[in-house]
Amino acid sequence: MDKQTEQLIDDATAGLRHDPELRLDVQKELLSHLEQTAEDCRAEGCEDAEAQARKTFGSPLELAAELLNGNRRRMRLRALARLFVQALLVPLAVLAALYLGYGGLVRLAVLVNPQLKYHYISINDNTAPLKISLPSPPRSLFPSQGEIDAQFEALSKFQGHPSDYPKLRRLWEQHKNDPDAHEYYGYYAQFVSSVSHHPRHRLLQYKLSGTRVVPIPTPPATPTPASPKEARDFAQFEAEMSLGERVDPDNALYHFKLANAYLHDGMLARSESTEPNPEQQPDYLYDSLLFDRGMAEVRAMLQKPVLTTYMMNMVRRRDAILPPARLSEGYLLHSSNAMSELFYILALENALARKIPGCIRLLIAQGRMDEANYLLENWWLYPSQLTRGSHTMYDLLVVDTVTRRLGTEIADIDQSLGRTAQAERVRRDATRLNAVIEAQKLKLKSGVVSKDDLHRHGAFLANISSGYMIDRYLSVTEMRPARLYEYTMLEQFGTSLAMLLLATLMLTAAVTSFAWLRALRERGAVPLLLLPSWRASARIVLLGLVLPLAVYALYSRLPIGGREYGLYTNWPRFLAEMVVMLGILLYLPERLMRTAIRRRCRELGIPLPKPGLPLITLGLLSGIVGAAVIVGMNIMLGISTGSELDRMFGRFAGSLIGFLVLLLAIAIAVMVVMLVVRTVVHYLRTRETSDFALYRGTLARSLIPLYAAAVILLGGLVQPLLLQQEARWLRQDHSLYPTLQYAEYPLAPGTVEKMKQQVLQAAEQLEQEK
Amino acid sequence: MQFNPDLMRGSVETIILHLLNERKMYGYEIIKAVNERTEGAFAWKEGSLYPCLHRLEGDGVIASEWVEGDTGKQRKYYHLTKRGAALCHDKVAEWEAFTKAMHAVLFQPAG
Numbered sequence: 074m075d076k077q078t079e080q081l082i083d084d085a086t087a088g089l090r091h092d093p094e095l096r097l098d099v100q101k102e103l104l105s106h107l108e109q110t111a112e113d114c115r116a117e118g119c120e121d122a123e124a125q126a127r128k129t130f131g132s133p134l135e136l137a138a139e140l141l142n143g144n145r146r147r148m149r150l151r152a153l154a155r156l157f158v159q160a161l162l163v164p165l166a167v168l169a170a171l172y173l174g175y176g177g178l179v180r181l182a183v184l185v186n187p188q189l190k191y192h193y194i195s196i197n198d199n200t201a202p203l204k205i206s207l208p209s210p211p212r213s214l215f216p217s218q219g220e221i222d223a224q225f226e227a228l229s230k231f232q233g234h235p236s237d238y239p240k241l242r243r244l245w246e247q248h249k250n251d252p253d254a255h256e257y258y259g260y261y262a263q264f265v266s267s268v269s270h271h272p273r274h275r276l277l278q279y280k281l282s283g284t285r286v287v288p289i290p291t292p293p294a295t296p297t298p299a300s301p302k303e304a305r306d307f308a309q310f311e312a313e314m315s316l317g318e319r320v321d322p323d324n325a326l327y328h329f330k331l332a333n334a335y336l337h338d339g340m341l342a343r344s345e346s347t348e349p350n351p352e353q354q355p356d357y358l359y360d361s362l363l364f365d366r367g368m369a370e371v372r373a374m375l376q377k378p379v380l381t382t383y384m385m386n387m388v389r390r391r392d393a394i395l396p397p398a399r400l401s402e403g404y405l406l407h408s409s410n411a412m413s414e415l416f417y418i419l420a421l422e423n424a425l426a427r428k429i430p431g432c433i434r435l436l437i438a439q440g441r442m443d444e445a446n447y448l449l450e451n452w453w454l455y456p457s458q459l460t461r462g463s464h465t466m467y468d469l470l471v472v473d474t475v476t477r478r479l480g481t482e483i484a485d486i487d488q489s490l491g492r493t494a495q496a497e498r499v500r501r502d503a504t505r506l507n508a509v510i511e512a513q514k515l516k517l518k519s520g521v522v523s524k525d526d527l528h529r530h531g532a533f534l535a536n537i538s539s540g541y542m543i544d545r546y547l548s549v550t551e552m553r554p555a556r557l558y559e560y561t562m563l564e565q566f567g568t569s570l571a572m573l574l575l576a577t578l579m580l581t582a583a584v585t586s587f588a589w590l591r592a593l594r595e596r597g598a599v600p601l602l603l604l605p606s607w608r609a610s611a612r613i614v615l616l617g618l619v620l621p622l623a624v625y626a627l628y629s630r631l632p633i634g635g636r637e638y639g640l641y642t643n644w645p646r647f648l649a650e651m652v653v654m655l656g657i658l659l660y661l662p663e664r665l666m667r668t669a670i671r672r673r674c675r676e677l678g679i680p681l682p683k684p685g686l687p688l689i690t691l692g693l694l695s696g697i698v699g700a701a702v703i704v705g706m707n708i709m710l711g712i713s714t715g716s717e718l719d720r721m722f723g724r725f726a727g728s729l730i731g732f733l734v735l736l737l738a739i740a741i742a743v744m745v746v747m748l749v750v751r752t753v754v755h756y757l758r759t760r761e762t763s764d765f766a767l768y769r770g771t772l773a774r775s776l777i778p779l780y781a782a783a784v785i786l787l788g789g790l791v792q793p794l795l796l797q798q799e800a801r802w803l804r805q806d807h808s809l810y811p812t813l814q815y816a817e818y819p820l821a822p823g824t825v826e827k828m829k830q831q832v833l834q835a836a837e838q839l840e841q842e843k
Numbered sequence: 844m845q846f847n848p849d850l851m852r853g854s855v856e857t858i859i860l861h862l863l864n865e866r867k868m869y870g871y872e873i874i875k876a877v878n879e880r881t882e883g884a885f886a887w888k889e890g891s892l893y894p895c896l897h898r899l900e901g902d903g904v905i906a907s908e909w910v911e912g913d914t915g916k917q918r919k920y921y922h923l924t925k926r927g928a929a930l931c932h933d934k935v936a937e938w939e940a941f942t943k944a945m946h947a948v949l950f951q952p953a954g
Contacts, residue, residue, distance in 0.1 A: 143894030147901035
């Protein structure tokens, strides 16, 4: 094109300068018209056909005005579309990626990390309202603010913590005249003692040397007398425990607490020693007065039938007030709240079990044989009380630990006194009390519980923590909701990852586009923002995003998807599927958009590099194909359980799984590296002068809305669907996820109750024999 | 013969729609076809045609696509959409009625 023609066309399209793409399009059309006119002129024998064509063209200024009028409405709509993309779509995508994408990954961290979980749930902080403090999925699936406030109110009413016991006492006062007032008091009382130690100073006066209590010749450092506040606090503690004894006379809890408090400062048993060989350490008597008081409380404690904190009763009350948990966080919140309270008291129960043998040895050394014999013969009352107060498997495990410790050490004491028969009987009694739990452990080891089925069809969580929770066969149908729940959760996190990767690609495209803008400005050019037509855009979104997601949804919910098998065995295949999906979502829409952009650039006369698959893209594709091969192999092989593969491949089964996993790891690594390299290469190209600069800049700029649309589609459509499925499977699972009433798996309470009754039967038999 | 621009303005759309109803065409082709069929009576300029084409395209009455020709050069062809086909039919009917009425006034004897 000669300069005059170029100038003519420029002038004629000056009115379209605010829409560079349209201007280019019209310029090319007018140029085509002029060239055709010149051709016809030449055919008629004109000498200067181009000049003749320009002459017949008419006034460029008039044409510019007419073109502006004719395209005004179209330009306005196109400007609105560009504004929508730049001002709304892209920022929305960034927000969606941060809120939903990053929030999804943080959610994963919260769910798997106990520290983060507790921080998030703010178990120990009753002053903070129960808010979803981390980025989370759409609010519509979470409780409303009013419901959250109600949740906090209900939780804080029953949420225990040592520093919070005044609030719990007020709760008891509100229910003081109720028939179940003792439950409120017992629940409160368990926390009171934790901050109240006896204010008397610890003075190391005596130690047990062999079988004698001897004074320590070298006095310890100067003791610190109790402050008035400490003295008042402890006096209040003692008063509260006395009140508890009156309010709740059958419960050993109050004597238990007093015993712990007195003995904590009164003595130190050798099994509490932190030295490497505790059995070679002495027992220490710190304070005779406190020791005697502790012993009195232990005796009083053993007279009571039960030792309980009514914790589960409180959990049930609280959960009756709260709305049902709809998502995993709700279940975790409820169960971890209950567990955090439970473990505190379990630690104290264990602590007393360590002290009792030491107390017996000190009594013997002091010549107080009657008191020592009482404990030697009635030690088993303590685990019996604990058993009656048990509601969870954790309670029974502590009973097991307490019984084992007391049984062993007391038998040793009897042995040291020369009472061999007595020692044998103690060991036998301990074995009888522990028989139930030992039988449960053996049942699991021998595979009576359907371990194989659990491996194949159960939830991942069930496989790693079901040790003590299940004592019957579960059908595949029963295991289904928990299993599908786990898949859904991981699909959510895969979606979050995809959103973040797409958002990253969007931002790198934006940076590259900006770099091209600076590079092209010197040439008077600007990278175009090419927006395909509605039809073309719909085709790209449908084929590049919706179709792959729909195919995956169908595949995963049909038998071919292998969802009948749990993640415990199916994880390599699932991981491969995620890699394939990620790869497709990152590659396919971009490829479709790139094709559309190339076509448009060709129409606009923008120079294009040769088409083809660069090495980088080939690398990306190879990663996708590699992962797809793994999925295909899994489909063909059925499920990759150890037993099935052993049958098919014999001793090579383990190698095959390893080989598949290695392939997958290579595929993931290749994809990640290629993505990074490609991004860097695209950016570095902006520093080169190239005929294709306008195309590359236009490509970078025009890909931004595609990535934005993909992020919004995933966040706005896919994530909510997956959340709904998560809620659905949680509600339907009645086998393996924490029940709100027992803070354990739903299968556990039945097992616990059965085991508890068996332990109590054994205890009753002991009592009858005595 | 030079026609009044106001007279021409109203007919450009109808002519374009009718021509595109026959087959798809590019801009220069439309100008040539009009010139030939009217034996030079309608000698359209680019300023008459292209703004009208673009306006019709913006209204969704016609659509365009770049097509590579035999010579390797790309040309922008226009064709009617469904909406355009319906509009074409209405416009032609309107023009028929208009010319019939004009003819009745101008050339039929009174009474």
